Amino acid sequence: MNVVLMGTPDFVVPIFDAIAARHNVIAVFTRAPKPVGRKHVIIKSPVHVWAESHNIPVYHKPSEYNFSPDMVIVAAYGAILHDNVLDSAPCVNIHPSLLPLYRGPSPIRTAIKNGDTESGVCLMQMTNELDAGDILMCEKFNIDIDDTNETVEEKVSKIGAKMIFEYMENPQKYPPIPQSGKIVYTAKTGVYDEIIDWKKSPIEIHNLVRALGAGRTKINGIDVKILKTKMNNNNLEIITVQPAGRRPMDWKSFVNGLHGAEIKYGE
Numbered sequence: 045m046n047v048v049l050m051g052t053p054d055f056v057v058p059i060f061d062a063i064a065a066r067h068n069v070i071a072v073f074t075r076a077p078k079p080v081g082r083k084h085v086i087i088k089s090p091v092h093v094w095a096e097s098h099n100i101p102v103y104h105k106p107s108e109y110n111f112s113p114d115m116v117i118v119a120a121y122g123a124i125l126h127d128n129v130l131d132s133a134p135c136v137n138i139h140p141s142l143l144p145l146y147r148g149p150s151p152i153r154t155a156i157k158n159g160d161t162e163s164g165v166c167l168m169q170m171t172n173e174l175d176a177g178d179i180l181m182c183e184k185f186n187i188d189i190d191d192t193n194e195t196v197e198e199k200v201s202k203i204g205a206k207m208i209f210e211y212m213e214n215p216q217k218y219p220p221i222p223q224s225g226k227i228v229y230t231a232k233t234g235v236y237d238e239i240i241d242w243k244k245s246p247i248e249i250h251n252l253v254r255a256l257g258a259g260r261t262k263i264n265g266i267d268v269k270i271l272k273t274k275m276n277n278n279n280l281e282i283i284t285v286q287p288a289g290r291r292p293m294d295w296k297s298f299v300n301g302l303h304g305a306e307i308k309y310g311e
Contacts, residue, residue, distance in 0.1 A: 045068065045114045045115060046070050046113045046115075047063065047070070047114060047116070047117055048069070048070060048071045048072070048073065048109075048113045048115075048117070049063065049064075049073070049091075049095075049117050049118075050072070050073040050116065050117070050118040050119070050121040051091045051118065051121050052074050052090070052091050052120055052121060053089070053091070054090045055198065055201045056090070056091055056201070057090050057091060058201045058202075058205060059119055059201055059204050059205045060091065060094060060095075060117075060119075061094065062205045063205075063208065063212075064100075066209070067212070069095075069098070069100050070100075070111060070113055071100065071101050071103060071113075072091060072094075072095035072101070072102050072103070073104065073106065073108075073109070073121065074091040074095070074102060075089045075091075075122060076104035077089070106123055106125055106126060106128070109128050109129050109132070110128070111132060111133075112132055112133065113132065113133045115133055115134050115135075116129060116133050116134070116135040116136070117136050117138070117208060118135065118136065118137045118170060119137070119204065120140075124172065124174060125170055125172075127172075130170060130172065134169070134215070135170035136169065136170065137168045137169075137170050137175070137177065138165065138167060138200075138208060139151070139167075139168050139175060140152050140165055140196075140197075140200040140204070141155065141163055141164065141166065142162075142163060142164040142166065142182065143166045143168060143175060143182075143223050144175075144176075144223040144226065144228070145225065145226065146228055146229075147174055147175035147227065147228070147229050147230065148175065148231065150230040150231065150232060151230055152193055152197060152200065152255075153193055153230075153256060154230040154255075155196075156187060156191065156192070156193060156196065156251060156255035157251050157252055158251070159247065160187055161187055161188075162185070162186055163184070163185060163187055164182055164183055164184040165182070165183050165185070165203045165204050165207060166179050166180075166181070166182045167180040167181040167182070167207055167208065168180065169220050174229075176223065177223075178220030178221055178222050178223065179221045179222075180211060180215075180218045180219075180220055180221075181207050181218050183203055183207060185199050185203060189250075190254065190275075192254040192255075192257070193254070194257075233256060235260065237252075237256060238252070238256050238258050238269075239259075239261070240252065240259040240270070240309075240310070242309045246275065246279055247278075247280075249280055250273045250275055253270055253271070253272065253273045254273070258271055258286075261309060262310055263285075263298075263308065263309055263311075264302055264307065264308050265311065266288065267287070267288035268285050268286065268287050268288070268298075269285065269286040270282055270284075271283075271284040271286055271292055272284040282295045285298050
């Protein structure tokens with residue numbers, strides 16, 4: 045089968061790699077390289093790097109699309125597709141939530157931050173409307189209390205690869221079903237979302253840290269990123285922190301550096 049792949053982040057790469065092992069990938073669309081960090085180093089997306097390593101042509105703008113594949117497969121691409129793509133072939137999106145719950149750009153982070161214990165992967169027909177297409181397949185999985193965005197992405201990657209294989213072998217076996225239920229949209233997350241409100245419960249803070257990869261706060265006047273936490277008898281236990289301008293360190297080492305001062309969170 046001739047396919048076009050569209051995606052951007054790390055967790056998509058194993059899915060695309062498995063597809064490329066069985067099918068002919070004629071083009072890859074992904075986010076354009078962008079400057080990162082203080083030095084504005086131009087960084088290519090993980091999917092871009094993967095495609096180049098397989099000598100697959102890479103494109104960045106959906107307006108550049110001019111192909112007639114057997115199927116277009118999309119996973120975390122980050123752009124709404126238009127008729128030049130949608131009319132060219134069946135377009136299938138691998139979406140990491142139980143649609144219509146958590147449409148939009150951050151379904152995994154939102155599920156973890158909300159403390160959900162269950163999520164899923166849906167194969168969806170793509171339309172002009174954001175994540176609103178009919179469902180082709182759906183499979184649930186558990187989110188454990190210490191799962192992070194990265195560990196859930198690994199689950200999505202494995203499940204998504206298995207599902208797309210099953211679908212591509214026999215698409216007629218999976219008739220489209222309209223989405224039903226409450227529609228919930230997600231938003232992009234940024235550094236301000238990482239700020240910890242210490243008035244919230246321990247589990248809410250734990251969920252924020254594991255969803256976003258860091259919680260930002262002040263501890264005894266020091267700007268600190270809390271990188272890892274866990275729950276211990278309904279109490280929040282801080283595991284790893286990163287003070288501003290320093291490398292990550294374990295919590296005990298950070299506390300030792302306070303020389304016995306009373307710990308004040310958010311100050």
